[in-house]
Amino acid sequence: MNEREKIIRLWFDMWLTQQDLGxxxxxxxxxxxxxxWSPKYENCQTVKHWFNEWNTRGKxxxxxxxxxxxxxxQTIVEWHFKNKMNEGKVEEFxxxxxxxxxxxxxxxxxxxxxxNCNNYNPYKESETPLFRDEKVNWF
Known part of the structure; x- marks a missing residue:
């Protein structure tokens, strides 16, 4: 595993363990x-604040x-993410x-x-698209 991949894994592990490991x-x-989903953090101090504050509200x-x-x-990493907020809301994408x-x-x-993880083919049953009647999560 190269150094950059180790750093990315460390960042993800920090979230999983809720610990600032560097x-x-x-x-x-x-x-x-x-x-x-739009928030932008413009320095390391703000990233740390977000990390610490967010981890008081969810896991x-x-x-x-x-x-x-x-x-x-540059590196691109593809991933699957799931969290649960303290009030019970679960997000997965x-x-x-x-x-x-x-x-x-x-x-x-x-x-x-x-x-979104919950994909479907809107043309499966018809030439006209049949979209689900649900709230769409836009990223």
Missing amino acids: IDDIFLDNVIYIEC VLAWDIKQFFHKDN DGISLIVWTADNKIKALKEFGC
């Missing part, structure tokens, strides 16, 4: 981190890595993270993209 060591001070149940792609100073690295393997930028 956020300052893996992110650049002026990192840009964008979640798939990451799964953040499974499916595969990595590397090119120059697939996603990817696009990561830009510094020369010394710190995360300079990270942008998440999400995809």
Whole structure:
């Protein structure tokens, strides 16, 4: 496993264990981190605050890595994510993270993209699309 993959696994493990195991060591001070549903954190201090604050409200149940792609100073990681908030709401989706690295393997930028897991073919029964009558999660 290469160094960048170890760093990504460490970041995911921090969420699974709800422990800061070195956020300052893996992110650049002026990192840009964008979640798939719009929040944007513009420095390591804010990423740490988000991590600590979020973990008082919920628990990451799964953040499974499916595969990595590397090119120059960038990595894409495909993953499956599931969490449960303290009030009982469960969220689960697939996603990817696009990561830009510094020369010394710190995360300079990270942008998440999400995809609903509950997929279906709206043309399965008809030439006209039959969409489910449910709230759509937009990422």
